[in-house]
Amino acid sequence: MNTSGAPVRGQGLRLAPFRGLRYVPEQVGSLASVTSPPYDVVVRPDGLHHLESSDPHNIVRLILPQGGSPAERHRQAARTLTQWLTEGVLAPDPLPALYVYEQRAGDSLQRGVIGALALSPASEGVVLPHEDVMPDVVEDRADLMRTTAAHLEPLLFSYEGDGGPTGATAVIERVVERPALFATVTEDGVRHRLWAVTDPAEHAEIDSDLSLRQALIADGHHRWATYLRLQREQDAPGPWDFGLVLLVDTARHPLRVRAIHRLLHRLPVPDALRALDGLFRVRSVDGPLPLALGALAEAAAEGNAFLLAGDGRFHLVDRPDEHLLERTVREDRPAAWRALDATVLHSTLLDRVWGIPDSPDHIAYIHDTEAAIEQAERHGATAVLMHPVREETVRDLARQGVTMPRKSTSFGPKPATGLVLRSLETG
Template sequence: MTHPGPDDGPHPGPPPARGLDLAPFRGLRYAAARVGSLAAVTSPPYDVVVRPDGQRHLETADPYNVVRLILPEAETPAEQHAQAARTLAAWRAAGVLTADPRPALYVYEQDDGGHVQRGVIGALRLTPPEAGVVLPHEDVMPGPVADRAALMRATGANLEPLLLAYRDGDATASLVDTTAAAREPLLATTTEDGVRHRLWALTDPADHAAVHADLARRQALVADGHHRWATYRRLQADHPPGTAWDRGLVLLVDTARHPLRVRAIHRVLHRLPVARALDAARPYFRVRPLPGHGLGAALDALAGAAKDGTAFLLAGEAGDAGFHLLDRPDLPRLDRWVPADRPEAWRRLDATVLHSALLDHVWQIPDSPDRIGYLHTAEAAVQQAGRHAGTAVLMHPVRESVVLDLARQGVMMPRKSTSFGPKPASGLVMRSLDLE
């Protein structure tokens, strides 16, 4: 695998007969005067929050941090969802969260100083997979989908936007960029990671019509939020047609103008010491220690090895002194465990080899939350592996063009194969279905 190149964005084939349908909605937003700061009430998406440390940090940043809605705490899942519903209702009653007076599409910008991403947030009409309008590319697990569905039912809200990538919507992208350049934002805040967030509301029906016409024959790739996309579709199926459940909250980014970054999602094997993992992998990979390599140099070594095929970086208790590179796989021995009824590009994915061969057969580790953790940064994965005497499996990102090609074929990648970003911050704008 290699890093994505400049032309690796979604290039849809023949457009679907019925494309993206993005509608305005009355956004539910924090009243700035009622919270310590807008930055202090935001959170990364629920599945990116590192628990419990990251969750505790967010909860103490401000009593109204949105993590109390997206990751409520209670003894049972049912109590968690009920707690989130009570919290949301209380915050609305107290004026902490208020509804915008007019339906809007929201222009959203993220700027980390070296990368600017802009897109438009709205309520997207949900379509069946066979329509070819929205292309998921990763498998999902029923547990997280059931959990998110119960949370959305209890709160009657879409609390976080999904990230969708599309391409060549010139009128929409021009409107987005013009708005950011010429208008005062509704809000502007800089989160503790140094990213500046700005939000504008487009309330003019003429703007809504222009976006609707421009997107009407576009298709999009689900870049981030596969479990929530599956949740939207489940909730739509559970309600009669013509309700607010026919739409879901999304951020659409035209990657021709604002390319997404593609990063890997790393694994932490909680009960597998790294020495045992290395011993079991030696018959199937070349295993090389990387003495004296810090994390950055070790990841560079992984990137170099990944150019020639499947490769992984393993770390455990020893931290920086304990990185090992797995490369040059014995493909004939591994291929007996990789499903043969899939395209060759899928069979050669690092995540496919990891899950089908290493996890299922070599290490014999079930894909359950108590055995495998998924983390979006290599630093967090190494720290967690060291803390729990486990093994961090650091991955190399998949090229976006590979992702899109498989999605067009209707072939799902193993779950948590990619991390597209920057991801929209949670808490800047929400969608409450009782406002529609």
């Protein structure tokens, strides 16, 4: 594996233009009303209902279709996509393009390029995954992509550019001075703008720069595994050899790293605390939530730490017994991997102390902290609140070919789903 971060020219990233599928503004209430967060962020039924109710053409009807079985849900998504294309709700752009995408919220600004990324370099260490995946989720996403013959939402990839206005960044800086295809503000207050780049000379400029880069999968490990799986099913070269991604130069626009929390459906907080007796230090900490998270951050700076919630209080869990870690954490991984909170959570707490299977019946992965607490309190469950991992740790482990436990990180800001889609049939 290439671990230098600087592939030989021509062996790095290759981003191809495509004819994006986009909503026709005159056919929908507003562009903001048809967008959605990525599929795995829409975790609550009320959130799904809110999106479905915001506009009859909201993209959530494609990424999280409803039906009596997985197969029926995916067929429903395919029928809906076909109907929207027939009715002119969605339409392909006339020319293949790379798309410059901007997100702005207050002082926060992120810009990147959306395109169809060649999948072949993945085995050579050009695309760096950093998390394990769940086979059942890959199977579900694969069947949805196969049935709809579409990439419905871009993955978020980061790469380290030169830090200055050169290469792909130079193209982006020029393009954002031009009129955008559209601008919209989603209900979270984020302003989104999109531009189509159709000039072959600018494509070549971007390609020359990216051919020197490797990318970290910031968000979308399951969909990336799905891309690779579906590519292997094909008998000949074609559109399945590429996957829809957003590439962001983090030297120019650093990503924000947040934790993904766990909701343990069948474990009440009192039972969780009793099982920790003598194995971890457990302390009650004062709220409100920001204060409790501050206590978690202080403890995490010294070692493994977690915050349990669900009984109306906060419980700080830290200082694990060293002999317990020696017995439960595998030794054939780098020290940085062994020290991860997610490693200790899964290897020590879930597998050994609490004995909880890592399946959807037992564990939910929730990005929103308040939502995790609210669901735990509503259902008598335990929310395990995590402290985020540093991006440098994630990238260093990825370059060593070492994956973290699944759902260890949440990079953002994530691209809105619904602004540009990729059909595997129209290019």
